[in-house]
Amino acid sequence: MKVVIFAGGYGSRLSEETTLRPKPMVEIGGRPIIWHIMKIYSHYGFNDFVVLAGYKADYIKDYFINYAMINSDFTVDLATGEFKWLRRALEPWKVTVLDTGLNTMTGGRLRRARDVIGDRRFLLTYGDGVSDTDIAASIELHETNGNWITLTAVSQPGRYGALGLSDDGQRVHAFREKRIGDGGLINGGFFVCEPDVFDLIDGDDTVWEEGPMDRALHMGKVGSHWHQGFWQSMDSLRDKMVLEKAWESGKAPWKLWT
Numbered sequence: 001m002k003v004v005i006f007a008g009g010y011g012s013r014l015s016e017e018t019t020l021r022p023k024p025m026v027e028i029g030g031r032p033i034i035w036h037i038m039k040i041y042s043h044y045g046f047n048d049f050v051v052l053a054g055y056k057a058d059y060i061k062d063y064f065i066n067y068a069m070i071n072s073d074f075t076v077d078l079a080t081g082e083f084k085w086l087r088r089a090l091e092p093w094k095v096t097v098l099d100t101g102l103n104t105m106t107g108g109r110l111r112r113a114r115d116v117i118g119d120r121r122f123l124l125t126y127g128d129g130v131s132d133t134d135i136a137a138s139i140e141l142h143e144t145n146g147n148w149i150t151l152t153a154v155s156q157p158g159r160y161g162a163l164g165l166s167d168d169g170q171r172v173h174a175f176r177e178k179r180i181g182d183g184g185l186i187n188g189g190f191f192v193c194e195p196d197v198f199d200l201i202d203g204d205d206t207v208w209e210e211g212p213m214d215r216a217l218h219m220g221k222v223g224s225h226w227h228q229g230f231w232q233s234m235d236s237l238r239d240k241m242v243l244e245k246a247w248e249s250g251k252a253p254w255k256l257w258t
Helices: 012-018 033-043 057-065 067-071 106-112 135-145 195-200 211-218 237-248
Strands: 002-007 048-053 073-076 083-087 094-099 122-126 129-131 149-155 162-165 172-176 185-187 191-193 222-226 231-233
Touching: 002 033, 002 106, 012 237, 033 048, 033 122, 033 129, 048 057, 048 106, 057 067, 057 094, 106 195, 135 149, 135 191, 135 222, 149 231, 195 211, 211 222, 231 237
Parallel strands: 002 048, 002 122, 048 094, 149 222
Antiparallel strands: 073 083, 122 191, 129 231, 149 185, 149 191, 162 172
């Protein structure tokens, strides 16, 4: 199953970092946050990634093209050009990086990747959030309930739009803007999707979280996996500092791998 990662936005709320690089490449503990996200999925055995790039796409391309060189030790004889690996850092990953356009919206980015993703179920997430969510459990729930989209619902105070869920927490029946003081659940991403969702996307200006998800919602095809553990997005410099502090403590909750 392919893992698709939104990685094309400007990240304007983190402009202290994103004037130089795209937000998924902002580092936590010396590694881009997209690396942390990929390690989470790899922990569950998912190693085929499709990165939907846009803003500063070349930065992302360069990182993966030069991944082994960046993360390994080697000796090079500058006189002869002889090269020898001393310690080669490898991941069992296949990474496809697609430049889906500078100003394309999230739904449009996904639609542009349709041929690469194929006519199969896929996983989808944002390139700026980490969690200790049980991805295997969300897939199992998705299969059981027969939805087109299963999202991960998480608790997060503040600025995000809240979800209305069924009593068992397994089906979404409403989206709405979050009000001050509202302690409801929000969409934490980490989606499981059926290929049917491509037909809900009109074009490059389609926002995934609006038209396609709303249409699926009205069709009764949006489910939820309620995650009560750790979840944190990196929307601001403060968020980055929270994640850095967790990583430096040696007890980052999203570090499921060894």
